Amino acid sequence: MKTVAAISFLNNHSLSMDVEEVTGIQVGAPIQVEDGLWTCELLIRSTRGTVALQLLSDSASTLRAVQDSPTE
Numbered sequence: 356m357k358t359v360a361a362i363s364f365l366n367n368h369s370l371s372m373d374v375e376e377v378t379g380i381q382v383g384a385p386i387q388v389e390d391g392l393w394t395c396e397l398l399i400r401s402t403r404g405t406v407a408l409q410l411l412s413d414s415a416s417t418l419r420a421v422q423d424s425p426t427e
Contacts, residue, residue: 357403357404358403359374359401359403359404359405359406360372360373360374360399360401360406361373362406372399372406374399374401374406375401375403376401376402376403377399377400377401378400378401378402379398379399379400380397380398380399380400381397381398381400382395382396382397382398382418382419382420383395383396383397383398385412385415385418385419387415388411391413392411392412392413393411393412393413393414393415393418394409394410394411394412394418395409395410395418396408396409396410397409397410
């Protein structure tokens with residue numbers, strides 16, 4: 356069995372994650388679960404496997420993906 360990721364939760368306020376050989380990152384569209392509660396899935400793919408995280412928020416706008424412009 357190969358390790359896909361090392362994930363640490365720090366003081367219930369932050370998340371630290373080490374994933375080697377990342378091949379892709381995908382964020383699903385936010386879905387409203389109930390009034391004031393939104394969710395989406397974050398997939399981090401590597402050559403060793405996939406890490407899937409379920410994100411929750413009180414606003415769909417905080418779950419949107421931000422893409423940087425490629426540098427030349």
